[in-house]
Amino acid sequence: MDLKNGQPNETSGLVCAHHHLYSTLARGMPAPPRTPRTFREILELVWWRLDRAMDLEMLEWSAKLGALEALESGTTAIVDHHESPNAIEGSLNVIAGACAEVGVRVNCSYGITDRHGPEGASRGLQENSRFLAQGGNGMVGVHASFTCEQDTLLAATELAQQHGVGVHIHVAEGVDDIDAVDRLQGLTQTSWLLVHGVHLPDSHGLSGHLVHNPRSNMNNSVGYAAPGRLGLPIALGTDGIGAAMLDEFRVAYACARERDVTVTPDLVWEWLEGGYLLVPEAAEDRVVWSDEPVDPWRVAYHTSIRPISVEVAGEVVVANGVATRVDAAEIRAKAAEQAKRLFSALETTL
Ligand SMILES: [Zn+2]
Numbered sequence: 001m002d003l004k005n006g007q008p009n010e011t012s013g014l015v016c017a018h019h020h021l022y023s024t025l026a027r028g029m030p031a032p033p034r035t036p037r038t039f040r041e042i043l044e045l046v047w048w049r050l051d052r053a054m055d056l057e058m059l060e061w062s063a064k065l066g067a068l069e070a071l072e073s074g075t076t077a078i079v080d081h082h083e084s085p086n087a088i089e090g091s092l093n094v095i096a097g098a099c100a101e102v103g104v105r106v107n108c109s110y111g112i113t114d115r116h117g118p119e120g121a122s123r124g125l126q127e128n129s130r131f132l133a134q135g136g137n138g139m140v141g142v143h144a145s146f147t148c149e150q151d152t153l154l155a156a157t158e159l160a161q162q163h164g165v166g167v168h169i170h171v172a173e174g175v176d177d178i179d180a181v182d183r184l185q186g187l188t189q190t191s192w193l194l195v196h197g198v199h200l201p202d203s204h205g206l207s208g209h210l211v212h213n214p215r216s217n218m219n220n221s222v223g224y225a226a227p228g229r230l231g232l233p234i235a236l237g238t239d240g241i242g243a244a245m246l247d248e249f250r251v252a253y254a255c256a257r258e259r260d261v262t263v264t265p266d267l268v269w270e271w272l273e274g275g276y277l278l279v280p281e282a283a284e285d286r287v288v289w290s291d292e293p294v295d296p297w298r299v300a301y302h303t304s305i306r307p308i309s310v311e312v313a314g315e316v317v318v319a320n321g322v323a324t325r326v327d328a329a330e331i332r333a334k335a336a337e338q339a340k341r342l343f344s345a346l347e348t349t350l
Contacts, residue, residue: 009292013076013105013285013312014245015275018168018195018211018237021080021095021106022059024066025339026050026240030346039174039220048115053345054084056094058338063098065335068328070104070243071318074289074307077105077275077282078243079193079211081141081168085116088123092131092138103317103325105279109141109168112156114149121152125159132163139193144170145183157187166191166208172199174222181206193278195237198225208232209278212271213239214255215248224255227271235274245272246299253300265296286311 032045054062059082070078078099084091092108099106108131112124128140140160145153160167166189172180173196181204188194192208198217200206210232212225216239227234236248249272256263276283288309291302299305310318317324 007288007292009289009294011074011287011289011294012276013282013287013310014074014272015077015079015235015279015282016070016075016238016243016245016248017079017209017235017275017278018193018213018239019066019078019080019243020082020240021063021066021078021098022051022054022082022084023047023240024062024069024242025058025335025342028339028343030343039222040176042220049346049349050342051083052085053342053349055087055345056084056091058342059084059087059091060094060098061331061335061338063095064102064326064331066243067099067102067104067106068323068326068331071102071310071312071323072307072321072328073242073244073246074287074310075104075243075245076285076287076310076312076317077107077279079107079139079168079237079278081109081111081170081195083111083113083124083141083143085120088127089130090127092127092136096131096136101326102323102331103312103315105282105312106137107279108136108138111141111143111168112152113143113147114152115143115147118149121148121155125152125155128156129159129163132159132165139165139168139191142167142169144173144177145180146177150183153183153187160189160191166193168193168195170195171197171206173217174220175199194232195239196222196225197227197230197232198223200230202229202231204230206232209274210234211237212252213237213248215239215241215251218251218255224259226259228267233274233277234271235278236271245275246305248272250300250303265300268300269296281313285313
């Protein structure tokens with residue numbers, strides 16, 4: 001699939017195939033109580049505290065800011081994976097509503113987990129079920145097999161089948177989840193979204209799309225996925241570090257080149273285009289960029305190209321670099337207020 005729409009300064013809308021919109025406010029958050037030394041400790045001391053501190057009001061502005069910044073980066077579709085264990089019910093509607101207001105496409109899922117006991121897992125399952133039953137655009141989310149009982153994985157698989165959608169799940173991101181390949185055997189379908197796959201063996205027997213998140217993997221020091229070895233269709237995600245997909249493309253390219261100097265930007269551009277397998281509508285969206293041609297070989301080394309205008313489903317949602325549907329300054333101000341609330345809540349969330 002060609003990303004260009006015929007004009008040298010135009011592309012389709014970009015797709016972020018794995019995001020956590022709830023983490024947009026996390027930038028600048030207070031340092032954890034001690035320095036995490038492993039991936040598991042990063043989850044325990046940073047992300048699992050953040051998600052426990054989140055309420056629906058914080059989530060609303062976190063999602064709006066994330067959606068706004070996505071459009072400002074030429075990204076018109078987000079595949080989101082959400083967790084807020086103390087504000088589960090209705091959380092997917094808050095995210096979907098925020099994205100609709102800003103004008104970005106979103107696919108929502110709630111990450112089911114047994115970290116908060118069977119009742120927590122059940123409430124997560126119900127949030128996915130309720131959202132999908134009411135016609136929401138989404139998948140069934142699972143945090144990861146290493147935080148789920150096998151019954152929970154089975155229940156998520158069944159729910160996804162009932163709704164004719166896939167499961168969106170972190171897979172073998174760190175060594176803690178090395179058993180994922182066995183736990184998920186026989187459950188996965190081609191509609192599943194397998195996120196990371198860093199520690200999957202080359203011959204894993206799983207089905208689905210692989211979402212590669214190179215900057216997150218570097219940040220968490222979990223290793224390099226080398227996604228091409230897994231034999232699955234590949235798309236690029238940010239794992240919550242914004243939705244600037246040309247940035248992620250450049251990082252993906254540099255990561256791949258570090259290990260193999262024969263890798264070309266064209267190969268990594270194919271990963272970026274893999275997002276259209278997940279959100280085909282985004283291929284019809286239109287982004288006009290500040291420089292031309294928008295060519296993989298130029299973009300790989302070009303760090304100041306930006307969107308001038310963005311159209312989603314025929315509607316101009318960014319004109320002259322400015323969002324048209326919402327007041328960007330207001331969203332930034334409200335998000336800053338909610339970030340303050342979140343940071344003070346974090347101080348008391350151990
Ligand atoms: Zn993730």
